[in-house]
Amino acid sequence: MKHSLPLVLIMFLCLQLAGCGQQPTVPTVKQPAAPDWPPAIGKVPLVTRAEPIEPMLDVGVVIFTPAPVPGGDEALSAVRDVESKLLATRLRRVLTRSGAWGAVRLLPDSSLLTPLEVSATLLHSDGNDLVLRVRAVDATGRIWINEALHDQTTEADYPIAPDGDPFADLWHDIANRLAAQWSQLSHEERRAVLTVAELRYAASLAPQQFAEYLGERDGRRYAARLPAESDPMLKRIAAIRGSELMFIDAVDEQYVDLQQSMSATYAAWCSATKARADWLESYGERVARRDNDADAGSFASLQSVYSTYRAVKVQEQDLFDYALGFRNEAVPTVMEYEGRAIELKGSLESRYRQWRALLADIFRLEQGF
């Protein structure tokens, strides 16, 4: 039997979508709240300080690991990717605002550059819930935070103000916990974190010379002894560190641009996904009560479904365009090292790795290793 091609194609899709003659299965009422989500943190005001806690601690916030995207949806992957950068910039901004720290930097990748590093993996994110697994660890290996944190928006978070953030409580909570941890350490313990950080960085470039200065006990690093202050190699290491910081500061501008220009679009996406979650919740309740018959199939009810669906898709695609814009403008980075211009290509993460590998090579060549 010969069929026209369109019908065969349509049949193929019909079968994929649970059969044409049947009413499509009612979709999941709401993104299932994974049982291991912790309770939402609630309202958390940010504790701010007029002066940083002494001695000043520099903090590195690593760009977050994006939320998983089922089914390889390219647009959603790009959205998740850019979202992970945006949310990291928000945490950085709150940490800076808390006034507790020295420099707070965004790191494209994990690094030994800062004595305290904060990283996070997005477990779930929409306009209703944000769930992150947060890890903060200092140079000695002391774990400050290692747990999943959950923030849930309330009606008061919407509509989102121009510079607002519906998940600000989450960043406040992280910032407050970090500051409390740092305050609880004795002055000697704080000094030790800074010293170990410097030695670790040096040991990563010149392991033969500096690894022996570090000891390890009960899974914690400590300074077994210290190099002479006049050690000439320390100067070179400081120069290399300065060059790495130059890169971080160069790309930082791009993250600031991202934060400034994408916030409104991201807020619109949050609102749309919240509306979708709310709609699905009320739809699920109506279906459970079987009282949706009167209105089902009316223009109002169909339009409500379609408008909610369309709003999320439109916002997702706006974010996708931003993600492309970010990718387009983030090329290439030209760095200068002792008069030489070096062009780096690829993603920011990859460029950061290239730059660090290059600095390590330069250092080894200079030292004749």
Add this chain to the structure above:
Amino acid sequence: MVLMLGCGTKPRPAPDGPVRERQPLLDFSGSWEVDFSASDSVPRQISANLRQWQRDMERRARTPSRSGPLTLNLGGRSPEAVLALADMAELITAPELLQILQDTSSVRVRRENSFALVCQLTREPPVVTNTPFGREACTWDGRELLFRVALPEGLVIEHQLLLAENRNTLALTTEVSSSRVREPLRVRKVYRRYDPTAQGFRCTETLSKGRVCTTEAPPKP
């Protein structure tokens, strides 16, 4: 051009019949604008549906004992339900301009004032994506590209894009059905290629400046 065609009436291929080899998708890229003279209008379709509903009513009136008492909802074609679906179809098929971006990995049908239809070409079709709102699927074969989305309330939307052999005309057939109207409304719109730079400017998305338009000629490929 206007067809009332339910999925249930479509012929099913023999389950053990030979499988036709799929052809790679032809290049749909470009800017397209609607050709009103060759396209359906939704009001015309409503008339067709209402005429069908009237015929059903008359038939049932002639045989009341077999069909039971008259109600407004006859075979899923009450005037309210048909009008609701027609309004939906009008909303969904409103875009007059399309911009199609295609490379080896995906095809993206950007529609004016609506969201883009996106299909990943690197995956084995049909490409099915589950979202919190329902299921999306797409498939393709040579000159054809098909998108289908199933949403709550039984709302199912299907878009079939068919590229003419001369590749300068594109037919976008949209089929909309709901749990209350099993026979879908089908609207066919015809689009023709146009040159957006003939307007004297072209636009691109950038991060720092948003949408940037220029009057410069595009770079030569």
